[in-house]
Structures are given as structure tokens and as C-alpha cells.
Amino acid sequence: MLAELITLKRSDEAGLAEQLTHQLRELISAGSIRRGAALPSSRQLAAELDVSRNTVTHAYEQLAAEGYLHVAERRRPVVTDDIEERFAKAAPVPKRDAARKPLLSPWALRLQDVDWPLSYQADFRPLRPGLADAREFPHEIWARCLRRSALRRRFNEQTVVNRQSLRDALRGYLEVNRGVRAEAEQVLILPTAQAALTLIAATAIVPGDAVWTEDPGYPGAAAAFRAAGADVLGIRLDEWGMMRMREARAPKLIFTTPSHQHPTGRVMPVARRSELLAAAEPGKTWIVEDDYDGEFHYDSRPMPALQGLDREGRVLYVGTFAKAMTADIRFGYLVVPSALARTMEIAQRHLGLIASVHIQEALSDFMADGHFLAHIRRMRRIYRSRRDHLAAGLTRHLGDVLAAEIPPGGMQLIARFRDRAADSDAVARLVAAGVEVRALSSLAVERPRDSGLLLGFAAWRENEIGAAVRIMANCLAGKRAARG
Incomplete structure (x- = not known):
């Protein structure tokens, strides 16, 4: 009797029809109900x-749609005659990796082995590098700028990808504070700085081109x-940053x-910058200058941007x-040579790398x-x-284990192991203890x-930094004992 093989639970989250x-x-697939067998009528079951x-009607109709049953009006449902052949010959479900490989590009397949973006925890914890302190940001002022921008927008107003007001404001700021030489039309506004790199890569690189990047x-x-x-x-790198590789x-x-x-936080001096410019033959080599935190220089006046030295x-x-x-x-911006401005802006539109106009106007205000x-x-002072x-703190508590390098600016610093220990192991222990750092390797x-x-210091108050250093000292105590 079919009903004896079925157990339905009214308390189950899955409804009775689904159960x-x-x-x-399952009974049909396992052969407990043979092909050609007639099932009870919906009323009887x-x-x-x-x-x-x-x-019961819902269950029968669903199984008929899936090919398990043949249902005819005024007849009892019958298990499909070729049920074994139909499902036995079905292609096996491929493994996840095998299913993915034919559908993705070689670059996408390599992403599974890339440790970027960083695999940090969802919540921010000291001493995560690269973060600004949002607690010190003037949120009320920013909110007023956002509200003002929203109120003056008009329905169906023509949307411009790069708002002139923000282009003008950025051009003026960069000229005075970073030594950048450009017209407003050379400034592109993008959703992130990474989007700027994507735009450059899409417009400047042909597959197989050689690209130099700093290492690390x-x-x-x-x-x-x-x-x-x-x-x-x-x-x-040497003490002055990226070296010119003639070979x-x-x-x-x-x-x-x-x-x-x-x-590393090292500042490239003017002589090395001139060398780098000399290595970039006009019309053959582009230089991408990422000035990600150039605003924050502490021990002297900030070095003007490399872009300002370029005359070609x-x-x-x-x-x-x-x-x-x-x-x-997260808005980024890109200042491009005048000869590229029109092409890069067209490419920006085609790639959809468009930043919110509403926020652009708030930023300009x-x-x-x-x-x-x-x-x-x-x-800067903070x-x-x-x-x-x-x-x-690092010198006081961990000076025998780590050698801290104090950068003249920026938002993070590096501390090298004196015994060249495996930094990835130390990072795993520190993260587990609540201190988020990055392995230099x-x-x-x-x-x-x-x-x-x-190690990041910008986003963390001094009491938080002190607590994090004490945790680091406890985690790395084994190294201290081993050295002693």
C-alpha cells in the first residue's frame, strides 16, 4: 500500500504538498515504485x-511535469515506462570547477588564487591598513552638501558624466596642493580609484604588453x-622607491x-622621478601615478606630483x-594627458564607469x-x-621582534621581522586575536x-592602537622567548 511508504509531518517547514x-x-527514482505502475487516485491517496x-493533485501534476508520471483525464497516474532509461542516461552533474572552466576567461579562473580584495572581517578592527577615520569626518556638513545637491537637481535635467563644477574644484585643488598641471577637461570622475585603473588598462594595454609595477x-x-x-x-625597490630596470x-x-x-611609504626624490620619466619614451610608454594618500605628509612639505614634472x-x-x-x-579621479581626454571620456561611458552626479555635486560644494x-x-595633525x-608602542613592546619603519606620511607603516619569520603565520594568529594586519609577503x-x-594607524585612536600593540606583544611572545 503506497500510503505506508509515505510519512508526512505537519510541523515541517516544507508544506505537505512539497513533502x-x-x-x-524518491520512491520512483529508487525503484520502489516500478515503471508502468498505477498510483492511487488523488481522492484515494x-x-x-x-x-x-x-x-495530492499538486504532487501528481508536479511529477508529471518532471517526467516521472503520465497523467490522463479520468485515469490513475502511471509511472513513466522509460523512467529508468530516462534518468539513468542523464549526464552526471559536473564538478563545480569543471562546470566553471569553459564559461570563464583565463583571468577570471585565476581570481580564485588571488588574495585580493583583502579577506578581512566585515567589521573594522585595529590595525587594518588603508582606512581613514570615519569618526572624525564632518558628517553633518557632508549631509548638508548632499541635501543641497538633491534639492537643486531637476527632473529630466541633462546628465553630464563628469560634472564641470567638480572638475573645476579638483583641478584647482590639485594644482595648488599637489602640483598637478591640467585643464578641467582632463579630469575624469570615476566610482573608485580601481575603476580608474580599469579604464587605463582597457584603453592603453594590448594583450601581451609589458607592464612594470612596484614589488612589493x-x-x-x-x-x-x-x-x-x-x-x-x-x-x-631601493631606499628611494622603484628602480629603473635597463635590462x-x-x-x-x-x-x-x-x-x-x-x-613601504618611501618617497621618491626628484632625481629618481626624472629617471622614471626618461625611461618612458613619449608615444611608447605611459606612466600611471597613483597618489592614493598624497594629502597626508607629516615631516616636511609634500613632494609635488610626478605629473607636474612631465612635459611630454x-x-x-x-x-x-x-x-x-x-x-x-570611494570616488576616484583620473587626470589624463590632453591628447587622451576625449578618447578616455568616451571609453569611460562605454565601460559604464560613471559616478553618481548627485554625489559629484555634493563633493564640489x-x-x-x-x-x-x-x-x-x-x-594631518591627528x-x-x-x-x-x-x-x-612597537619599539617599546616588540622592538626585539619587529623593526618598524616610520614613513614620512601616509596612513600605514610596515614592521619587518628581525628574524625573517613567516609573516603569514603571524598574521593568522593576530587576526584570530582581533588585530587585523597584512602580511608584507x-x-x-x-x-x-x-x-x-x-599596520594601519590612521583609522584608530591612540587607546585602540595601544591595546592592539599589547595584543600583538602577547601573540608574538613565542618569538621573543625563542630569541631570548
């Missing part, structure tokens, strides 16, 4: 199971250029962070609001009213104090040669 459908399907007839360096740059098919070559293959593009090298139109200058303001305002520069000046506090473009930690 009945599933159990009948409903009575035997003490359920509504609609419940910013992993997002290498990711964007590899996605465009570039052959990325990591160029080692290396001539590059189509050079990526550099001269104001504060990522991650070889440098594409990338910046971001995420560091100067907060991580939530925030800058025009002086709030942007005032915020940066205030945060971040410098936090840098010094972190450096002093994970930022290598070629073979990892550096062992250390990348």
Missing part, C-alpha cells in the same frame, strides 16, 4: 494520508593590468606610487576621496566651501600623532622576498 512530491520522486485532495606593491594595479592581458613585471623588457606602462610607495604628456594621475574623506565616499581642505589639515604612537608581485606586517 509528498519529494517522497514520491488523500483519504489514506488524511490530507486534502489538492495536496599595490595588488589592485597588477589585477587590473593582468585582466587586460598584460605581462606584469614586478620591479624591486628588463621595455614597458608599455609603468605603475608607481611615488608620493608614498605602497606599502606621458603621465596619467590617479587619486581618490576614500583616503582623504572616508571609505564610504564640499570643496568649494573649504570643508575638504580644512578636514585634510585637521587629519594621523601624525597616531603614527608616532604606533611606532613608539602577500604584496609581492614576483617571488616574495620581504617578511613583515603592514
Whole structure:
């Protein structure tokens, strides 16, 4: 009797009809109900199971749609004659990796092995690098700028991808504070700085082109250029930043962070910048200057941008609001040579790398009213104090294990293991204990040669920094004992 093979639970989250459908399907698939067998009528089975007839009818109709049953008017449902052949010959479900490979590009397949974006926890914890302190941001002022922007927008007003007001404000700021030489039409506004790198890669790189990047360096740059098919070559650093490699293959593009090298914080002097410009032959090589946190220089006046030294139109200058303001305002901008301005803006539209007009206008007000520069000046003082506090704490509590390198600016510093221990193991222990840091070895473009930690100080108050350093000292106590 079929009803004896079926058990329905009225308390189950799955409804009675779903339970009945599933159990009948399993009985047929297992051969407990043979092909050609007639099932009870919906009325009879409903009575035997003490359920509504609609419940049984739904199950029968669903199984008929799936090919398990043949249902005819005024006849009992019958198990399909070729049920074994139909389902036995079905292609086996491919493994996840095998199913994915034919559908994705080689670049997409490599993403599973890439440790970027960083696999941090969802909540922010000290000493995560690269973050601005959102708690110190003037949110009330920013809210007023957003509201003003929203109120003056008009329905069906023509949308311009790069708002002139923000282009003008940025051009003026960059000229005075970063030494950038450009007209407003050379400034493109993008959703993120990473979008700027994607735009550059899409317009400048042909598959197989050689690209130089700093090693260790910013992993997002290498990711964007590899996605465009570039052959990325990591160029080692000396005390002044990226070295010129005369024996290396001539590059189509050079990526550099001269104001504060990522991650070391080293500042590239003018002589080295001139060397780099000389290596970029006009019409053959582009230089991408990522000035991600150039606003924050503490020990002297900030070095002017590399772009300002360029007289041949070889440098594409990338910046971001995420560091100067907060991580939530991730807008990036790109200053391109005048010869590329029209092409790059058309490419920007085609790729859909378009930033919210509403926020663009709020940003232009925030800058025009002086709030942007005032915020940066205030945060310079705060971040410098936090840098010094972190450096002093590392020296006091971990000086025999780590050698901290104090950068002249930026939002993070590196501390190298004195015994060149495996930094990835230390990072795992620290993250488990509540301190989020980055392994220096994970930022290598070629073979990892550096062992250390990348520590953020900008987003964390001094009491938070102190607590984090004490946790680090406890976690790394084994190293201290081993050395003693």
C-alpha cells in the first residue's frame, strides 16, 4: 500500500504538498515504485494520508511535469515506462570547477588564487591598513552638501558624466596642493580609484604588453593590468622607491606610487622621478601615478606630483576621496594627458564607469566651501600623532621582534621581522586575536622576498592602537622567548 511508504509531518517547514512530491520522486527514482505502475487516485491517496485532495493533485501534476508520471483525464497516474532509461542516461552533474572552466576567461579562473580584495572581517578592527577615520569626518556638513545637491537637481535635467563644477574644484585643488598641471577637461570622475585603473588598462594595454609595477606593491594595479592581458613585471625597490630596470623588457606602462610607495611609504626624490620619466619614451610608454594618500605628509612639505614634472604628456594621475574623506565616499579621479581626454571620456561611458552626479555635486560644494581642505589639515595633525604612537608602542613592546619603519606620511607603516619569520603565520594568529594586519609577503608581485606586517594607524585612536600593540606583544611572545 503506497500510503505506508509515505510519512508526512505537519510541523515541517516544507508544506505537505512539497513533502509528498519529494517522497514520491524518491520512491520512483529508487525503484520502489516500478515503471508502468498505477498510483492511487488523488481522492484515494488523500483519504489514506488524511490530507486534502489538492495536496495530492499538486504532487501528481508536479511529477508529471518532471517526467516521472503520465497523467490522463479520468485515469490513475502511471509511472513513466522509460523512467529508468530516462534518468539513468542523464549526464552526471559536473564538478563545480569543471562546470566553471569553459564559461570563464583565463583571468577570471585565476581570481580564485588571488588574495585580493583583502579577506578581512566585515567589521573594522585595529590595525587594518588603508582606512581613514570615519569618526572624525564632518558628517553633518557632508549631509548638508548632499541635501543641497538633491534639492537643486531637476527632473529630466541633462546628465553630464563628469560634472564641470567638480572638475573645476579638483583641478584647482590639485594644482595648488599637489602640483598637478591640467585643464578641467582632463579630469575624469570615476566610482573608485580601481575603476580608474580599469579604464587605463582597457584603453592603453594590448594583450601581451609589458607592464612594470612596484614589488612589493599595490595588488589592485597588477589585477587590473593582468585582466587586460598584460605581462606584469614586478620591479624591486631601493631606499628611494622603484628602480629603473635597463635590462628588463621595455614597458608599455609603468605603475608607481611615488608620493608614498605602497606599502613601504618611501618617497621618491626628484632625481629618481626624472629617471622614471626618461625611461618612458613619449608615444611608447605611459606612466600611471597613483597618489592614493598624497594629502597626508607629516615631516616636511609634500613632494609635488610626478605629473607636474612631465612635459611630454606621458603621465596619467590617479587619486581618490576614500583616503582623504572616508571609505564610504570611494570616488576616484583620473587626470589624463590632453591628447587622451576625449578618447578616455568616451571609453569611460562605454565601460559604464560613471559616478553618481548627485554625489559629484555634493563633493564640489564640499570643496568649494573649504570643508575638504580644512578636514585634510585637521587629519594631518591627528594621523601624525597616531603614527608616532604606533611606532613608539612597537619599539617599546616588540622592538626585539619587529623593526618598524616610520614613513614620512601616509596612513600605514610596515614592521619587518628581525628574524625573517613567516609573516603569514603571524598574521593568522593576530587576526584570530582581533588585530587585523597584512602580511608584507602577500604584496609581492614576483617571488616574495620581504617578511613583515603592514599596520594601519590612521583609522584608530591612540587607546585602540595601544591595546592592539599589547595584543600583538602577547601573540608574538613565542618569538621573543625563542630569541631570548
